[in-house]
Amino acid sequence: MHAATYGQASSAEPPGPLAYRPIVTRSRTVHRTIAPVAYDCVELIFVRDGSAILLSEFGEQPVTVGDVVVLGANILCGGEPEGSITVTTLYLDRDYVIDQVFWQHAAILADRWEAQDFADELYSEPAQILHLGEHRAGMLMPWLDELVALSLAGPLPDRFYRLQALLFAVLDVVTPYVKTTAVRRSPTQRKATRSGSPSLHQFAPLRGEARQAVQLLRERPEQRWTLQELAAAVHLSPSQLGRVFVDAYGKTPMTYLSTLRAERLARLLRETDMPVEAAMREVGWHTRGHAARLFRQAAGVTPTRYRQLSREPHTAAGNCPHTTKRTLSA
Known part of the structure; x- marks a missing residue:
């Protein structure tokens, strides 16, 4: 055919x-x-x-x-x-x-x-x-x-x-x-967080340097990366890496790193009792104000508020989910 x-x-x-x-x-x-x-x-x-x-x-x-x-x-x-x-x-x-x-x-x-x-x-x-x-x-x-x-x-x-x-x-x-793996989950609060703008994925083959840069960031997000260091690690100039990375992932390497750190901080806040500042350092943020600002940009709330929300009991049955969204954006 x-x-x-x-x-x-x-x-x-x-x-x-x-x-x-x-x-x-x-x-x-x-x-x-x-x-x-x-x-x-x-x-x-x-x-x-x-x-x-x-x-x-x-x-x-x-x-x-x-x-x-x-x-x-x-x-x-x-x-x-x-x-x-x-x-x-x-x-x-x-x-x-x-x-x-x-x-x-x-x-x-x-x-x-x-x-x-x-x-x-x-x-x-x-x-x-x-x-x-x-x-x-x-x-x-x-x-x-x-x-x-x-x-x-x-x-x-x-x-x-x-x-x-x-x-x-x-x-x-x-x-x-599709083969799946058994996943155990205890009930947690249902809530929504403010999502960012959709990335402009091009569905084009990814450059090897872009994939390598992402792998480095995901393996060591706590490292104090600079664009120059990351570019040198994948054998590109900073400007070349910036163009290749944005073409592949719709955002700059440093923005991608901030998102990655925010995701990992959210996980630590949900799943551990680690102090907020210690959790920030764990993901690579060493200034509380800077970390809180970037996390709020990604999640819509501060890290402290996020931990509170993740540990509150379920809302009453039948509540409209939009109620939770208004609470989060307050």
Whole structure:
């Protein structure tokens, strides 16, 4: 089956920097080896025709019609078609995915940061091959074709709910096959925190230097990084690293570091009795006022208030969640 069967769906690459779009779908036929690349998004790759040998964190594995490849954000994957392979790929923005996890498990999660931790534990295998079978996968093809058509049509707010409905219909079939890890959670207060502006992810292959810089920041967020030190570590000039990093992650390295520190501080405030100032130092902030300002920018409240909110009992049953939001923004 050739990609032309799907009409315009044969567009080969993810979209460029158009507008913020949390769901993008493309179909393509591949005849040549695909070098390993990583995207800053969650990918679901549906094999429609042909076969290939894929190489990722699951090792070297064959895929054929009826298989679905699930890749977490920033997971390298390449492949060699056995003749040719036709696939449809769903690119899902990370923040959008975490938002769905949060609302699915809102009764036991405090906020979207905790949802991120929860998702990391629940989906501990970031690269999986799901064997749906040709018949079951074939049932999804009309939905995937419509998703492709809607994506190619560009940003259409009036059709977003149709786009989302199609995505949920596909996920309803796929998710029972996804391997998960048992996660234990005691009930915590349901609340929402003010989220930042959506990052302008381009769904383009990530430069190796950008991935290396992120790995350094995530491994040692407590280090007193400067842009010059980080750039030297990945063998780029500061200006080059800035451009590469913003292209990959939609924010500067230092902004990314602040967000990372805020996430880790929130976890320490939720899960430990460590004094606030000690927790700030633990994540790399050594000035209380500076740390409180950056944390408030990310969470909408001060670290002290965040700890109080994370330990308050549940609101009364039936309360509208907007009540909690007003309390947080007060």
